[in-house]
Amino acid sequence: xxxxxxxxxxxxxxxxxxxxxxxxxxxxxxxxxxxxxxxxxxxxxxxxxxxxxxxxxxxxxxxxxxxxxxxxxxxxxxxxxxxxxxxxxxxxxxxxxxxxxxxxxxxxxxxxxxxxxxxxxxxxxxxxxxxxxxxxxxxxxxxxxxxxxxxxxxxxxxxxxxxxxxxxxxxxxxxxxxxxxxxxxxxxxxxxxxxxxxxxxxxxxxxxxxxxxxxxxxxxxxxxxxxxxxxxxxxxxxxxxxxxxxxxxxxxxxxxxxxxxxxxxxxxxxxxxxxxxxxxxxxxxxxxxxxxxxxxxxxxxxxxxx
Amino acid sequence: xxxxxxxxxxxxxxxxxxxxxxxxxxxxxxxxxxxxxxxxxxxxxxxxxxxxxxxxxxxxxxxxxxxxxxxxxxxxxxxxxxxxxxxxxxxxxxxxxxxxxxxxxxxxxxxxxxxxxxxxxxxxxxxxxxxxxxxxxxxxxxxxxxxxxxxxxxxxxxxxxxxxxxxxxxxxxxxxxxxxxxxxxxxxxxxxxxxxxxxxxxxxxxxxxxxxxxxxxxxxxxxxxxxxxxxxxxxx
Ligand SMILES: Nc1ncnc2c1ncn2[C@@H]1O[C@H](COP(=O)(O)OP(=O)(O)OP(=O)(O)O)[C@@H](O)[C@H]1O
Ligand SMILES: [Mg+2]
Numbered sequence: 287x288x289x290x291x292x293x294x295x296x297x298x299x300x301x302x303x304x305x306x307x308x309x310x311x312x313x314x315x316x317x318x319x320x321x322x323x324x325x326x327x328x329x330x331x332x333x334x335x336x337x338x339x340x341x342x343x344x345x346x347x348x349x350x351x352x353x354x355x356x357x358x359x360x361x362x363x364x365x366x367x368x369x370x371x372x373x374x375x376x377x378x379x380x381x382x383x384x385x386x387x388x389x390x391x392x393x394x395x396x397x398x399x400x401x402x403x404x405x406x407x408x409x410x411x412x413x414x415x416x417x418x419x420x421x422x423x424x425x426x427x428x429x430x431x432x433x434x435x436x437x438x439x440x441x442x443x444x445x446x447x448x449x450x451x452x453x454x455x456x457x458x459x460x461x462x463x464x465x466x467x468x469x470x471x472x473x474x475x476x477x478x479x480x481x482x483x484x485x486x487x488x489x490x491x492x493x494x495x496x497x498x499x500x501x502x503x504x505x506x507x508x509x510x511x512x513x514x515x516x517x518x519x520x521x522x523x524x525x526x527x528x529x530x531x532x533x534x535x536x537x538x539x540x541x542x543x544x545x546x547x548x549x550x551x552x553x554x555x556x557x558x559x560x561x562x563x564x565x566x567x568x569x570x571x572x573x574x575x576x577x578x579x580x581x582x583x584x585x586x587x588x589x590x591x592x
Numbered sequence: 593x594x595x596x597x598x599x600x601x602x603x604x605x606x607x608x609x610x611x612x613x614x615x616x617x618x619x620x621x622x623x624x625x626x627x628x629x630x631x632x633x634x635x636x637x638x639x640x641x642x643x644x645x646x647x648x649x650x651x652x653x654x655x656x657x658x659x660x661x662x663x664x665x666x667x668x669x670x671x672x673x674x675x676x677x678x679x680x681x682x683x684x685x686x687x688x689x690x691x692x693x694x695x696x697x698x699x700x701x702x703x704x705x706x707x708x709x710x711x712x713x714x715x716x717x718x719x720x721x722x723x724x725x726x727x728x729x730x731x732x733x734x735x736x737x738x739x740x741x742x743x744x745x746x747x748x749x750x751x752x753x754x755x756x757x758x759x760x761x762x763x764x765x766x767x768x769x770x771x772x773x774x775x776x777x778x779x780x781x782x783x784x785x786x787x788x789x790x791x792x793x794x795x796x797x798x799x800x801x802x803x804x805x806x807x808x809x810x811x812x813x814x815x816x817x818x819x820x821x822x823x824x825x826x827x828x
Contacts, residue, residue, distance in 0.1 A: 503685070503686070531685065565682070567678075567682045568682055568684055570646050570666060570682070571678065571682040572695065573665070573666035573667045573670060574644060574646075574666055574670050574674075574675065574676040575670060575675075575692070575695050575696045575741065575745055576667060576670040576671055576695075576696075576698065576745070577667065577695065578665075578667045579667070585687065585691070585695065586684065586687070588686075589684060589685070589686035589687035589688075589691060590684075590685050590686040590687075591686070592686050
């Protein structure tokens with residue numbers, strides 16, 4: 287791995303070196319470069335297509351799996367299918383980062399299709415970071431898809447971020463929740479220049495007392511354009527809350543389309559959206575503390591997307 | 593330390609000029625505690641914001657340590673040593689109390705250090721340091737944090753707009769010490785008798801004009817209708 291590749295690895299996975307202990311699978315320019323498994327977590331390459339199956343055994347607790355993907359050549363269009371089979375009574379952290387560094391004019395990208403099959407009474411924290419690096423000419427495209435089947439009384443906390451450098455991106459998250467299941471999604475997006483991002487959340491609240499909370503915070507700068515679409519369907523006594531908070535600056539555009547469908551008398555669904563530029567008062571406050579306008583805006587945005 | 597010369601502030605409402613501040617001149621000397629008081633709408637917040645640079649006067653001059661700062665930005669004034677506590681504290685999404693303390697003091701504080709500022713304004717620091725500075729904090733908590741930021745910034749001239757608002761009167765008594773004991777200059781907008789009594793000077797504003805200026809003794813009669821007496825009543 288060269289310096290740039292190491293830098294991306296660090297950015298997307300908070301890992302500093304390969305090889306590492308613990309369960310992991312590192313993919314560089316479409317090839318496997320390192321894999322580790324543990325007693326509770328096994329990783330196997332798929333036979334029929336690109337990608338891996340990650341098996342997490344019943345009762346596995348306090349373990350983590352890192353599966354970073356690095357694309358450092360221009361013109362690489364990587365598409366992988368990663369399936370996570372999480373059995374019952376599990377408590378793990380999954381870190382799946384994807385970094386694309388490329389220069390030059392041909393487009394590079396990565397489409398990761400991640401599917402979570404989560405059993406009963408399990409708790410998974412899933413952290414996903416998308417990073418684009420390189421000069422402005424190059425196109426970097428990332429189209430992640432996340433499919434979630436969440437079993438009874440299980441919890442999935444998904445923290446996903448894409449903070450700049452990705453030219454074009456369609457992000458899709460689909461989830462179906464069984465009885466008592468809880469899905470918490472925290473998304474942070476930053477776009478600039480001419481970037482285009484569309485992010486979609488389709489959540490089916492099938493089971494009684496299932497619950498979803500989506501908080502999406504986005505900043506659109508330059509002439510970038512973001513579209514947020516959510517579709518939450520409550521088919522049982524359930525709770526759903528979607529919050530879309532956007533900051534626009536320069537000529538950035540954000541659109542937010544909420545759809546909430548209550549198909550059960552005890553479904554309780556809420557959608558909140560607020561889009562606007564940074565509050566004048568917030569900038570003034572930080573200026574009274576000695577920051578100039580640009581520094582103030584930067585601090586506000588860093589905090590907002592954290 | 594601070595001198596205002598003939599400061600006026602006009603706005604245009606429905607095509608008509610409205611004078612919010614009319615020919616304001618006064619001085620604040622080094623290490624003084626000056627209290628600015630007056631009825632609602634008399635122009636106290638407007639005047640404070642003009643001194644900090646948040647609003648620009650229509651005419652008149654502001655001198656700070658002899659230097660004309662009338663055209664300086666908020667940032668430039670902050671760097672010269674002015675600090676400001678808002679009447680309505682500003683909230684953020686995602687910035688933590690500790691982040692603001694670090695920004696104000698221009699360094700990464702240790703938790704102990706950061707907690708010290710909060711303790712001095714009567715907050716049980718550990719509970720607050722990691723909280724977002726957002727509207728989930730109560731009004732009184734926000735006002736105290738606003739003061740803690742003034743302490744963290746360690747400016748020479750501290751302008752505080754109604755620091756007592758939302759703070760229970762018993763603990764305000766303890767806060768008053770801050771304005772007197774700190775080795776700094778304070779210009780405080782207030783209706784609190786306790787604060788007015790210990791002020792080096794009181795300025796009474798009425799309909800955008802200075803109606804009276806002097807010590808508490810000098811202004812006692814004029815002020816009697818102005819000040820908030822509830823503290824004494826509360827203690828009885
Ligand atoms: N942008 C504005 N548009 C219209 N009127 C304004 C504006 N800003 C201030 N004013 C008016 O100027 C006057 C002074 O306001 P200011 O907020 O300075 O009063 P104050 O003395 O701080 O009052 P309070 O004790 O209620 O805080 C008020 O009559 C207010 O309505
Ligand atoms: Mg006011």
